[in-house]
Amino acid sequence: MLEPQVWAAVALLAGLISVGVAVWLYRWVQRQDPGSERAQEVASWIREGARTYLRRLYLTLTLVALVMGLIIAIVFAFDIEHLGTEAVTLAPRRGFAMATAFVAGAICSAIAGYMGMSIAVEANVRSATAAQESLRDAFQVAFYAGSVMGLAMVGLAVVGMSGIYMLTGDPEIILGFSFGASALALLAKAGGGIYTKTADIAADLVGKVEIGIPEDDPRNPAVVADNVGDNVGDVAGMGADVFDSYVASTVAAMLLGTSLFIADPAAQVRHVLFPLMLCSLGILASLVGIRFVRVDKGGSPGRALNSGTIITCGVFAVLATALVLAGGYNLGLLWATLAGLVTGVVIGFTSDYYTSSRFRPVVETARVSGSGAAINIITGFSYGLVSIVPSIAGIVLATLLSFYLTELSGISGVYGVGISAVGMLSISGMIVSSDAYGPIVDNARGIAEMAGMSQDVIETTDVLDAAGNTAKAITKGFAISAAALTVLTLFAAYAEVVGARGIDLVISLRNPVVTAGVLLGSVAPPFFSALTMLSVTDNAFDMIEEVRRQFEERPGILAGTVAPDYAACVALAARGALASLVWPAFLAIALPLLVGFVLGPEALGGFLGGSIFTGVIFALLMSNAGGLWDNAKKYIESGHFGGSGSDAHKAGVVGDTVGDPFKDTAGPSLNTLITVMSLASSLFAPIIAAFHLF
């Protein structure tokens, strides 16, 4: 049997390979033809806008990370095992390690996001240029660029986790790494979501509705901000989101592993490292899957992406089986892994059912749009509510299967649930690669339009874009479900950490502080959603005024004789998004700690439970309903129920606009919110266990 340090080193190596391949792909994409001068000019506007925003975001986040790191260093510099007693001593090395892990987590998440976004803004123009040659070439450029994000993300996560484990041997320190990644992810996701929808709504409402210019028209002053938003929201934001779930699920399962085989330290360490090994195998499977994603002549990009996902799942299943059998692990762990893997993919494709124009919900919503915007919204919202059911059923099934299959095999069922979450997220490299492909081809289409490329090129990028939208819908369903399983595991980890401090956590609704915690937790996700969506409307209002002002004061913009001031809209969106992050961030980190320190660990348990349940439900509802409204509008535009300009289309545009902040701002940020709240609770659980009012 291999030594634990060797297992960790293998994981580190897998992570480094993943980062190495990401760097290689980064350079491969950079070597592709960047296209005409005009195309490069348009791409440079988007690139500069995206970089400006990320520079500001990361500067803000650096300050936040340093301040929080300092707080963590001070708080954890006390010997938390003896907090609340007179035997308390100082443990500055532990405090330093925890703070360093926190900052490292934030940095790794930031690097993955920055790498992904940097290559996305290089690849968009190259994909558009390659579309002049063939669909196959354009797809390859966009997908390999997306893979940079996917592989960098999982690679850096595994390098960080295995590196910290090799240095400290303590999974609780990795919890600090996870908290750093999640805190950054929350701000990146929420900020990106606010940015992208601010620009999108302003560009649509003034450009398309008021003035009547088509999508991606270079005369629209908000069009560059809109394209920048695709990158900061869907590449950097979504990447950071899955990064945080990926790390959180792994560290939660590792923490639960510490409670197994207390009498057999070697077996215990092997189970602590098992989640990390699954991540390593997931990386290898993703590398194989990515290799097989290609579009042959006459092939479909959507089918190519799905094939890649299925191949990755198959390879991962084989590798996981080999690990369990060769490593002498209990077979129950294999069933838990496979349960999570299958459920994740099935839930992802279920999201596609509720958001794709191939199926009834979207077609029916489009059909009733002829009766007006109110009916469109009621129908879309109702289908959004229905869409929660199969995902929740999937999560329930994965939870019960993994719990009982591992229990029956003689291992803790809670650990099994944690392993199923890791199994689900293990193929994140492939999933994020497909997801990041979406905004790249979306941008490629915009650049083709703005650079005046031929109709054939625009049609090729349209085909690529359609596949990207489907991939995006699947990833959202996957990310939400994965986050749900992750926080269920974190909840168990929280109970574990509190239990280790001598408190038997009993979450009973007959206890009024628990009820209070549940209720407070339940309102956190809707309140957070409201804050982010109100930020979108506030910022969109400012940008709408700016776009109107430009059109009014400079008629030459529409005549095509004067260039719009794109930078003004980019600056407005960036400033607004960052300023809007203060309250949501405070809510995510401070509220659970406040509940814990005031109402106690049991109330905090109730708080986490409440937030998990409403968080998952709201996230699924908003992501699916928003996607459904978007595609119902597109379905009408494709020539059904009256097509563009019809009454149905006008209603569809209203539904789509309502759904925009649902699906791209509030919905996806909720995964991260519940993960951050759970991580903050787990991290500070020992201190809360020692100090609380009730």
Added chain:
Amino acid sequence: MSRDVHLYLSLIPEALIASMLTPEEFGIYYAVGTTKKARGQAMFFEVDPDFRHDYFRIEEGIDRCVPHEDGSPKASIYISVYRVLEHVALDAIKKLYLVTQDGRVLGLDPSDKLPEETTGLHLYQEIAPVNPLVVSSLGPKPFYELIVKNPNILIRLPAICFAQLRLGKLAEAPEHGNVGDLPYSRIEHLRQCLTELSTKTVDAKMVNRTEPATFPYRTIKSGIFVGNEADLLLFPFPKVEDLRTNHYRWWRSAWST
């Protein structure tokens, strides 16, 4: 640099205009290029600059059409805004320009060849001098003759400009035909009007008397007709494939709104 003065017969609103702008420039100016809040879809004919008629004070208008002090060309001098169409001879009309609301301009040449008459029902958007939406069992030529040449009709027009719009499956099956991509408002009322045409002994029926003269260009079927008591001219509308291939910007703008 001196510039020629052009004459344009605007259809929305009906007006005769002198301008120093070329048709493409005039189309952009007319749809979007003014700070006055008068922007939107535009349709106009380019008229032979040598055309003259006693009804219009064209020379006076042309004389006033001089560059601005800064040298920029004069965009528009309105010569007449009342009963213009009936006083312009068809042989003076050169090209028709369709301008989208965001200022993309498409020029159409006239054709002597009228579309073949087909059975089924028809939908017409009258553009000038009045603009109701009308359904009819008559093809474009008989419809024009009914409005302009029939001495027995109570309301007769001296000239007319109208577009034949697509009815899709409703032309043959008004009650149950699939609407498809037809963007018309109050579709049930339209179905009812079409059904009444086949059950009553009328040749034409007004669908909407307050219909604006603008309409989505993508709904044009055979083209835009202009006729007076002397003749009828057709400006055929290109096939979609032709528009996408050769007039992509215009097509994209017209099809997305």
